[in-house]
Structures are given as C-alpha cells and as structure tokens.
Amino acid sequence: MTSHDLPRGMIRATVTTGTHEGYMPGFGNDFETEALPGALPQGMNSPQKCNYGLYGEQLSGTAFTANPPERTWCYRIRPSVKHSARYHKIALPYWKSAPNVNDDVTSLGQYRWDPVPHSGEKLTWLTGMRTITTAGDVNTQVGMASHIYLVTESMKDAYFFSADSELLVVPQEGRLRFATELGILDVEPKEIAIIPRGLVYRVELLEGPARGFVCENYGQKFELPGRGPIGANCMANPRDFKAPVAAFEDREVPSTVTIKWCGQFHETRIDQSPLDVVAWHGNYTPYKYDMRNYCPVGAILFDHPDPSIFTVLTAPSGVPGTANIDFVLFRERWMVAENTFRPPWYHKNIMSELMGNIYGQYDAKPQGFVPGGMSLHNMMLPHGPDRQAFEGASNAELGPEKLDNTMSFMFETRFPQHLTEFAAKEAPMQEEYIEVWNQLEKKFDGTPGLK
Numbered sequence: 001m002t003s004h005d006l007p008r009g010m011i012r013a014t015v016t017t018g019t020h021e022g023y024m025p026g027f028g029n030d031f032e033t034e035a036l037p038g039a040l041p042q043g044m045n046s047p048q049k050c051n052y053g054l055y056g057e058q059l060s061g062t063a064f065t066a067n068p069p070e071r072t073w074c075y076r077i078r079p080s081v082k083h084s085a086r087y088h089k090i091a092l093p094y095w096k097s098a099p100n101v102n103d104d105v106t107s108l109g110q111y112r113w114d115p116v117p118h119s120g121e122k123l124t125w126l127t128g129m130r131t132i133t134t135a136g137d138v139n140t141q142v143g144m145a146s147h148i149y150l151v152t153e154s155m156k157d158a159y160f161f162s163a164d165s166e167l168l169v170v171p172q173e174g175r176l177r178f179a180t181e182l183g184i185l186d187v188e189p190k191e192i193a194i195i196p197r198g199l200v201y202r203v204e205l206l207e208g209p210a211r212g213f214v215c216e217n218y219g220q221k222f223e224l225p226g227r228g229p230i231g232a233n234c235m236a237n238p239r240d241f242k243a244p245v246a247a248f249e250d251r252e253v254p255s256t257v258t259i260k261w262c263g264q265f266h267e268t269r270i271d272q273s274p275l276d277v278v279a280w281h282g283n284y285t286p287y288k289y290d291m292r293n294y295c296p297v298g299a300i301l302f303d304h305p306d307p308s309i310f311t312v313l314t315a316p317s318g319v320p321g322t323a324n325i326d327f328v329l330f331r332e333r334w335m336v337a338e339n340t341f342r343p344p345w346y347h348k349n350i351m352s353e354l355m356g357n358i359y360g361q362y363d364a365k366p367q368g369f370v371p372g373g374m375s376l377h378n379m380m381l382p383h384g385p386d387r388q389a390f391e392g393a394s395n396a397e398l399g400p401e402k403l404d405n406t407m408s409f410m411f412e413t414r415f416p417q418h419l420t421e422f423a424a425k426e427a428p429m430q431e432e433y434i435e436v437w438n439q440l441e442k443k444f445d446g447t448p449g450l451k
C-alpha cells in the first residue's frame with residue numbers, strides 16, 4: 001500500500017516498499033511508530049507539553065502489575081474522554097455473550113453446519129455478527145464465544161470497541177480492513193487478525209461479500225504456546241506476526257462509537273473520528289498473521305500426535321497447560337507415518353472443539369465439512385473419522401502423501417460450548433450429521449490382529 005491508497009484525512013509516515021508495507025514484525029514486541037515526525041516523546045511518556053499539541057494517554061491491556069504488563073502509550077489529537085458522550089443501550093440481537101444457556105436448545109451433541117449464507121441484507125461488522133456458541137462467563141472474564149460474520153458493507157463514521165474481549169478473526173471469504181486507533185490491518189483468507197480488548201476501530205469491506213469466523217476471548221490474552229522440546233523454531237514464528245504502523249484521521253463528522261460491555265451494547269455520539277492517534281509506543285497492539293507461514297511439526301515415523309502440536313496461539317486459563325482457548329491450525333503437510341492410521345483417532349475430550357473449514361478437505365471428514373462450514377464436538381462427546389475416512393486410511397498403501405489444498409482450524413476451550421438459538425434454529429445445521437458414524441461396521445473377528 002502507498003499513502004495514495006489511504007482514505008482522505010489519513011496520513012501515514014512509514015511508507016516502505018515490499019510485502020510487509022505498513023507493518024512492524026514481531027510478537028508482543030515493544031514497538032514505536034509515529035505518523036508525523038517528532039510526534040512521539042523520547043525518553044519519557046508524559047512531557048509537560050506534547051509536540052503538535054497532542055494529548056498523552058495510556059491504554060492498559062493487563063493489570064498494571066501483571067508480568068509482563070501490556071500497555072501502549074498513545075499521543076492523540078483528543079483524549080478518549082472526548083470520544084465518549086452519554087451512552088445509550090442498543091440491540092444487536094445476534095451477538096450473544098456467555099452465559100447464554102437456552103432451555104429449549106440442546107448443546108449436548110455432535111453438530112455440523114453448512115456455511116451460513118449471505119442473505120442479501122446489508123450487514124456491517126456489527127449487524128452481521130452471528131454468535132454460534134458461548135462458553136464460560138463474560139462477567140468473570142473466562143471463556144469465549146464463537147461467531148460467524150457476514151459483512152456486505154463498511155462501517156461509515158461508525159466505530160466500535162469491545163471492553164469484554166479480544167477478537168481473533170479468521171476470514172474465509174472477502175477482504176476486510178480494520179482501521180484501528182493504532183493503525184491499519186488489511187486481512188484476507190489464510191490470514192488472521194487479533195484485535196485487543198478496548199481498542200477502537202472501524203471495519204471496512206475491501207472486497208465482498210465477506211464471511212469468516214471469530215473467536216471472542218473473554219479471558220487472558222492470546223500468546224504463543226510454550227514450545228517445549230520442539231525448541232526455538234517452527235510452528236508460528238514470532239517475526240511473522242505484524243503490528244500496524246501509526247495512522248490517524250483528523251476528521252470532524254458526526255460519528256457513533258458502539259461499545260460491547262458485559263455482554264450489552266451501548267452507543268455514544270461524537271463529532272469526530274476517534275482514530276486520532278498520531279504516534280504510539282508499547283506492547284499492547286492489534287496484529288495479523290499469515291497462516292501460510294505456519295510451519296507444522298508432526299509424526300515422522302509412526303502414530304498420530306495430539307493436535308496441540310498445531311497450536312498457533314493459546315489463551316491461558318490460569319490452570320497450567322489447560323487453555324481457556326487454543327487456536328489450532330490443520331494446514332497443508334506431508335503424511336509419512338508408517339504402519340499408522342493417519343487421520344485423527346476416535347476420541348473423547350474434556351476440551352470442547354469448535355472447528356471451521358477455510359478451504360479444501362479435512363482428513364477426518366472428506367465429505368460434508370465444507371469451506372465456510374463448522375462443526376462442534378462438545379465436552380466429552382465422542383467423535384472421529386467418518387466411515388469413508390476410516391476405510392480409506394485403514395486400507396491405504398502407505399507412502400509419503402501430501403495433504404494439499406487444506407486449511408481448517410479449531411477453537412478448543414476447556415469450557416463446554418452452548419449453542420445459541422441462531423445456531424440451533426436458524427443456521428444451516430446438518431440434521432443428519434451424527435449419521436456419519438452409522439456405517440462404521442463391527443469388524444471384530446475374535447482372532448488377534450497379527451500380520
């Protein structure tokens with residue numbers, strides 16, 4: 001992107017060439033960036049007067065005393081209190097928060113959905129959000145929600161922030177721009193974006209219609225998983241995460257800011273764009289990641305490891321090794337294990353598994369789990385390959401085989417996931433999904449399976 005592509009009123013100082021224009025590499029780095037020369041104070045955070053008449057303001061994403069603390073210092077045209085008038089409650093009836101347990105909706109089950117179709121209705125990031133599951137409790141900051149977004153138009157002079165959650169965005173179709181207080185993130189399928197709690201932004205449609213998945217994390221922030229014996233390299237490498245450079249708008253037009261707060265939505269009317277941060281420094285930022293950079297590590301002799309080897313990001317729950325959410329990626333990779341049933345094994349899991357297909361075919365479900373579709377295998381409910389996958393994998397001539405053109409993911413949480421009414425009654429649920437295991441035959445013949 002060059003400065004010529006930017007919307008009117010938007011100024012950007014750091015314009016470079018190459019593929020990572022407008023972004024700074026690294027996960028959780030202490031970044032600094034300014035859209036006007038000298039806008040960022042040096043050597044201190046709170047000078048008596050900031051350059052250009054800017055106001056200094058800190059955005060804290062962790063408790064002050066967390067280790068490490070995450071916060072960003074913003075130097076802005078107006079302090080955030082000027083982007084906040086009286087709030088009044090508004091309804092966004094399809095965006096639900098936990099706890100959301102409906103007596104007439106059953107969540108105990110294995111479920112699968114076809115892609116939620118676009119309806120022809122004009123929908124923005126806010127009106128197009130459709131909650132599928134909720135888990136935990138937004139008020140106590142544990143758990144998550146999964147959503148599908150359907151976006152057909154940009155937010156115009158309208159801004160949003162979630163005090164409840166960090167959002168992990170997984171595009172499946174179309175391209176979106178997140179114009180945030182800290183700069184611009186453009187995302188498309190095969191990429192993800194993470195928008196931190198409290199950060200104000202507007203979502204523009206760059207290419208539509210757009211559909212994708214969102215994991216709304218009520219708990220501790222996503223971080224890179226511990227690598228254990230894998231060591232310093234492979235999986236998601238820190239340098240492949242990109243934070244935006246500073247970009248600001250000096251635009252005085254009647255605007256709205258919507259806030260998600262304890263599961264409710266409130267709107268406030270202001271007279272200017274709140275995206276007025278001219279310079280910032282800190283480690284609390286939005287970021288994006290291209291999943292084509294994910295370097296999978298797997299079985300190179302026999303057996304099928306736990307899917308935790310494919311964890312891109314993990315949000316801790318406070319119990320070591322037991323995530324509030326793991327974001328797990330099943331992408332292209334070579335299968336080489338000898339004398340092995342290669343697809344996922346049959347299993348039951350205390351963690352609840354919400355999966356989505358971005359493109360291609362998933363090895364445990366060659367049919368029916370389609371791009372844009374989702375499945376839910378809830379806490380302790382059995383699942384595994386369908387008959388076609390079982391028969392194919394147990395009779396295959398085993399040589400090195402590439403699983404190509406495939407990208408699915410899992411939002412895995414330690415909490416049971418409850419279906420919304422939308423997921424149970426309006427979304428295209430495959431009523432017959434449970435039957436994919438009906439055809440599995442009894443093969444027991446009473447004799448040892450010796451070769």
Ligand SMILES: O=C(O)Cc1cc(O)ccc1O
Binds near residue numbers: 344347383384
């Ligand atoms: O159920 C699934 O398809 C996800 C999954 C994949 C895998 O390789 C091992 C376990 C698991 O839950």
Ligand SMILES: [Fe+2]
Binds near residue numbers: 344347349353377383
């Ligand atoms: Fe599973």
